[in-house]
Amino acid sequence: MCGDSATCSVSFEVLVHNPLNIFHVEVAIEDVNDNSPVFSEAALELEIGEWTVPGARFPLEMARDADVGMNAVLTYQLTSNPSFSLALRESSEGSKQPELVLERALDREKQSSFELVLTAVDGGDPERSGTVQVRINVTDLNDNPPVFSKGVYEARVAENLPAGSLVLRVQATDADAGTNGRVFYSFSNVPGTIRALFTVDRDSGEVRTAGPLDFEEKNKYIFGLEAKDGGGLVSHCKVQIDIMDENDNAPEITLLSVSSPVPEDAPAGTVVALLNVKDPDSGENGQVSCELEFLSSAPLNNGVLVPATPCVFFLP
Structure with a gap:
């Protein structure tokens, strides 16, 4: 119901008569482990130079799990091979980045390719898993992966930006020359909702808006980008975009109860x-005041400063 939000709830209000009162009800929705980890590609392609020193690490794509909490905690396993092992590097957000570790020097003349299987396992009970093939081509040229200038790129933008607006620019460099040193940028295993809102330029690394941003719908986006060089080596970074609120929503009025007609001898x-x-905007943009304008000859003064709270009108 709530996408990848860490918490999920449904709230509503209950009106009770005699005496007249209103109660706020919030129902917490608990996650079940009904999603398996998935990779964006059916196979991962790697190019590793035959003179690469043992101990070198190559970041692999992270799987994505639509569940939350323990149901989304991922660990990884790799099929056994004497030339490679798997290491997990934990990020500041707690996610685990799988890395392929070279255990011994490669000889292209003896074996020019390897095929392994990377398995992502979640923390549910029972656990669920997803797999992706890892295809390794041995070369003697491209032994330097792209390196991003930052691990996390951050930006703050206003909602309702027109499509095509520049949000930020990522940059990665590659120490190799020629085609192997040319870097191309793309999304890294992101859901379709991100692709509907943002684009990344393949050559420049510019991230731009592709659709309308709505603070009231979501005020923060975090997703991954990858830089791949001409030889197939890949590096990853994170992008965090905070959406700033604009006063683009008018207050909404709902009539909960009314007494009509009112007896002329009703007491004060x-x-x-x-x-x-209610006003879905935040801060001062979402703060509303209630005023009642009468079309009779006897005006009444009433009203309370109440953001998203019932307004009660009574006889003075």
Whole structure:
């Protein structure tokens, strides 16, 4: 129900009569482990130079699990091979980055390629898993992967930016020359919702808006980008985009209860109407005041400063 949000709940209000009152109800939705880890590609292609020193590490694509909490905690396994092992590097957010570790020098003349299977396993009970093939081509040229200038790129942008607006630019360099030193940028295993809102230029690394950003719908986006050189080596980085609120929503008024007609001998303080006023904007943009304008000759003064709270109108 709530996508990849860490918490999920449904809230509503209950109106009770005699006496007139309103109660707020919030129902917490608990996650079940109904999604398996998935990789964006059916196979991962790597190019490793035959003179690469043992101990060298090559980042592999991380799987994505739509569940949350323990159901989304991923670990990885690699099929056994004397030339390679698997290492897991934990990021600052707690996710684990799988890395292929070269255990011994490669000889292209003896074996020019390897095929391994990388398995991602979640923390559910029972656990679920997903796999991807890792295809390794041995070469003697491209032994330097691209290196991003930052591990995490951050930006703050206003909502309702027009499509095509520049958000930020990522940059990676590669120590190799020629084709093996040319870097291309792309998304790294991101859901379709991200691709509908952002684009990344293959050559420049510029991230631009592709669709409307709505603070009220989501105020933060975190996704991965990858840099791949001409020989197939890949590096990854994170992008975090914070959306700033604009006052683009008018208050919404809901009539919860009304007493009509009102007896002429009703005492002062009699409740005549109960309304709910909400504004989905945040901060001062979401703060509303209630005022009642009468079309009679006897104006009444009432109203309360109440963001997303019932307004009660009564006889003075």
